[in-house]
Amino acid sequence: MDKDLIPIQALLVPKPILYTGKILNWISPFLASRFAARMFLTPFSYEMPEREKLMYEKSKKERIHIKKINREVVVYNYGTSKKRILLVHGWSGSGTQLSIIAEQLLEKGYSTVSFDAPAHGKSPGKRTLMPHFIETIHHLEKTHGPFEAAIGHSLGGMSLLKSTKNGLQIKKLVIIGTANSVTAITQEFAKNLQLNERVATLLKEYFDKRYGEDLNNYSGAVSAKSVKIPTLVVHDKNDVDVHYSSAHEIVKELDQGELILTEQLGHRKILGNKEVISKIAQFILE
Numbered sequence: 597m598d599k600d601l602i603p604i605q606a607l608l609v610p611k612p613i614l615y616t617g618k619i620l621n622w623i624s625p626f627l628a629s630r631f632a633a634r635m636f637l638t639p640f641s642y643e644m645p646e647r648e649k650l651m652y653e654k655s656k657k658e659r660i661h662i663k664k665i666n667r668e669v670v671v672y673n674y675g676t677s678k679k680r681i682l683l684v685h686g687w688s689g690s691g692t693q694l695s696i697i698a699e700q701l702l703e704k705g706y707s708t709v710s711f712d713a714p715a716h717g718k719s720p721g722k723r724t725l726m727p728h729f730i731e732t733i734h735h736l737e738k739t740h741g742p743f744e745a746a747i748g749h750s751l752g753g754m755s756l757l758k759s760t761k762n763g764l765q766i767k768k769l770v771i772i773g774t775a776n777s778v779t780a781i782t783q784e785f786a787k788n789l790q791l792n793e794r795v796a797t798l799l800k801e802y803f804d805k806r807y808g809e810d811l812n813n814y815s816g817a818v819s820a821k822s823v824k825i826p827t828l829v830v831h832d833k834n835d836v837d838v839h840y841s842s843a844h845e846i847v848k849e850l851d852q853g854e855l856i857l858t859e860q861l862g863h864r865k866i867l868g869n870k871e872v873i874s875k876i877a878q879f880i881l882e
Contacts, residue, residue, distance in 0.1 A: 629795045637723040674708045674709075677705055684747070687748040691711045694708075704877055726755055732756050734764065745768040748784050754814065760822075761822040772830045816846045820853070830872060
């Protein structure tokens with residue numbers, strides 16, 4: 597079976613975790629929700645794919661400390677052009693995840709800045725959450741910016757929408773395979789862990805209480821209402837990680853939104869598709 601037809605969480609979750617979740621679900625949805633919360637904040641690791649190694653080897657790498665969240669992240673500076681573009685990976689991704697896009701931008705005269713979010717890639721830590729992505733983006737704007745544009749995949753796209761709403765100064769934004777609703781994300785996560793809907797509800801309630809706000813404030817379409825710059829929304833109709841209805845919901849709220857829907861590329865293959873990358877580069881160059 598094509599791996600792109602299996603959600604990444606379902607693909608990477610170790611079997612003992614699934615068994616533990618099922619048992620807890622049967623004993624107590626409350627306990628299962630706490631177990632799921634811990635898993636929700638823990639990115640899965642995987643070996644760096646061959647296609648990312650060139651960018652990894654040729655980048656100037658540095659480890660920086662972000663005081664506001666007291667976490668360290670690894671930053672990748674790829675190319676030397678003063679026209680910089682910020683790249684933001686998705687959950688369980690890394691700073692080289694958008695390497696094929698970075699190569700194309702390099703050819704067009706741009707350099708890129710990307711990072712391994714806390715607990716991702718080469719950055720230390722075991723658990724993290726979306727506000728850490730957002731704080732890293734704002735920190736890098738001060739230390740490595742200004743950026744001409746930004747490109748984000750999945751959670752990276754959602755983080756960039758929120759960061760732009762919060763004042764990130766860029767001329768253009770590209771988001772790929774980005775989810776809209778945080779509630780939908782928690783429901784999908786519970787489903788991939790083979791937990792029931794009650795657990796998903798308790799999971800979302802737990803996070804709202806823990807962070808003192810409705811996390812739907814971070815939802816893509818909510819942030820999109822405040823994003824006034826030209827924004828390209830790219831999504832595949834066969835994306836099993838994030839349903840493409842999210843793209844329609846987000847683009848509807850954007851002031852200058854443009855939508856590209858693809859087929860048969862899923863959530864991850866889309867990042868290496870030459871036609872898609874060519875359209876992204878063209879959008880940034882216009």
